[in-house]
Amino acid sequence: MRGGGKGCKGSSSETIEIMANLTLVYGMRLLPADEIASVGEAPITLKNGNEAHVTMHVLEGSREQIEAQLKMSLDAFFDFYPEI
Numbered sequence: 001m002r003g004g005g006k007g008c009k010g011s012s013s014e015t016i017e018i019m020a021n022l023t024l025v026y027g028m029r030l031l032p033a034d035e036i037a038s039v040g041e042a043p044i045t046l047k048n049g050n051e052a053h054v055t056m057h058v059l060e061g062s063r064e065q066i067e068a069q070l071k072m073s074l075d076a077f078f079d080f081y082p083e084i
Contacts, residue, residue: 025042025044026054027042027054027056033060036058039056041053041054041056042054042056
């Protein structure tokens, strides 16, 4: 449900509350493909003192290939949250 509704019914018939304001956290950096040894998670500290983590993703290829993969990944990410 988009727009003025307060929630929507999920597949498990539970009401899902829609968040009024969201923050998308991401980071990007281009590096030579053969220079990367490993990629870990990025920590996020929340105002309540809890910590969350952002899974880092790696896309390789030409500029055009990376842009296409990034656009597909972004679309797929929001498919996980059809209620927003």
